[in-house]
Amino acid sequence: MAGESGAAITLAARVRRRADVVTRELGGELVLLNLATGVYFGLDAVGTRMWTVLGETPTLADALPVLLAEYDVAPARCERDLVSLVAALGEHRLLDVLGGPAA
Numbered sequence: 001m002a003g004e005s006g007a008a009i010t011l012a013a014r015v016r017r018r019a020d021v022v023t024r025e026l027g028g029e030l031v032l033l034n035l036a037t038g039v040y041f042g043l044d045a046v047g048t049r050m051w052t053v054l055g056e057t058p059t060l061a062d063a064l065p066v067l068l069a070e071y072d073v074a075p076a077r078c079e080r081d082l083v084s085l086v087a088a089l090g091e092h093r094l095l096d097v098l099g100g101p102a103a
Contacts, residue, residue, distance in 0.1 A: 009083050009090075011061035014098045015054050021094050023051075032094050039092050043085075046071070050085055054095075060086065 020036040030048040033040040043051055050067065057063040060082055067078055090097040 009087055009097055012059055014059050015086055016096045018095055034093055037093055041092055041094055047085055050082055
């Protein structure tokens with residue numbers, strides 16, 4: 001799972017929602033559409049919450065404890081799911097994955 005530079009995504013990574021992506025909530029789930037590429041992606045309720053928390057926190061490391069407080073899941077599983085979602089959204093150009101805080 002890689003960011004813009006091809007490096008593995010870590011908890012130090014930050015994400016930035018792309019300006020060419022629009023979202024619509026449908027029944028507690030979210031649909032993301034990249035207007036430039038035509039790519040769309042559906043998020044279930046947990047993915048929708050991850051998307052929201054990522055928009056409110058500076059890094060994945062900051063998002064992780066928020067999600068752990070809300071869901072009964074092992075920390076390693078939550079981290080793996082968060083990184084996997086970020087990687088998939090980055091690959092589909094629905095968000096930009098940036099390096100650590102200095103990037």
